[in-house]
Amino acid sequence: SQQGEEDPQALSIQEGENATMNCSYKTSINNLQWYRQNSGRGLVHLILIRSNEREKHSGRLRVTLDTSKKSSSLLITASRAADTASYFCATDGWDKVIFGPGTSLSVIP
Amino acid sequence: DTEVTQTPKHLVMGMTNKKSLKCEQHMGHRAMYWYKQKAKKPPELMFVYSYEKLSINESVPSRFSPECPNSSLLNLHLHALQPEDSALYLCASSQDPRQGTETQYFGPGTRLLVL
Numbered sequence: 776s777q778q779g780e781e782d783p784q785a786l787s788i789q790e791g792e793n794a795t796m797n798c799s800y801k802t803s804i805n806n807l808q809w810y811r812q813n814s815g816r817g818l819v820h821l822i823l824i825r826s827n828e829r830e831k832h833s834g835r836l837r838v839t840l841d842t843s844k845k846s847s848s849l850l851i852t853a854s855r856a857a858d859t860a861s862y863f864c865a866t867d868g869w870d871k872v873i874f875g876p877g878t879s880l881s882v883i884p
Numbered sequence: 885d886t887e888v889t890q891t892p893k894h895l896v897m898g899m900t901n902k903k904s905l906k907c908e909q910h911m912g913h914r915a916m917y918w919y920k921q922k923a924k925k926p927p928e929l930m931f932v933y934s935y936e937k938l939s940i941n942e943s944v945p946s947r948f949s950p951e952c953p954n955s956s957l958l959n960l961h962l963h964a965l966q967p968e969d970s971a972l973y974l975c976a977s978s979q980d981p982r983q984g985t986e987t988q989y990f991g992p993g994t995r996l997l998v999l
Contacts, residue, residue: 806986808987810990815995816992817890817991817992818927818990823986863926870932870939870940871932875926876925876926877924877925877926
């Protein structure tokens with residue numbers, strides 16, 4: 776399976792701290808995406824990083840990609856209570872996006 | 885307009901009912917998707933429509949019947965569902981089906997309960 780696997784499954788931090796989530800995958804990819812999902816809602820696209828990119832930033836988000844290790848990380852800096860959500864990495868399969876199991880992030884005010 | 889809308893937000897149906905879920909986008913996207921998501925699990929792809937034609941069916945039971953009447957609308961017809969079909973059903977769209985692994989825009993979902 777080319778499915779990404781997130782680590783940790785759950786993460787609880789204090790507001791203001793940084794949160795780091797990791798994603799590993801098994802086969803070569805063209806791109807990797809991160810999505811956020813608030814409880815019971817639709818997914819929101821956060822960032823897409825291509826296989827020839829090593830790092831990408833968007834506001835308080837920083838994504839890295841290491842294709843040699845087949846892994847990616849999502850860093851959320853200066854976390855806020857509103858960042859509480861599930862975060863999924865998604866890798867590109869042959870003709871579709873495949874979502875990993877997700878990391879549940881709780882940011883405690 | 886960067887929004888994907890889904891109706892209804894909630895649906896309760898019996899196992900003998902027929903109901904439909906509706907999804908709409910006005911971003912000019914030519915790929916549309918149905919996903920099923922169980923609690924604390926990632927979305928699972930069900931169907932993909934590319935230029936209004938069904939391009940992927942992930943071996944979904946025939947009690948789920950998708951329809952794409954035009955490039956902006958996507959329906960999912962439900963008939964004789966089972967309690968295990970209770971889930972959040974998500975619709976998504978993306979710009980170009982030839983780049984099917986690019987950014988997808990999701991609707992808020994329909995929470996379905998089958999009794």
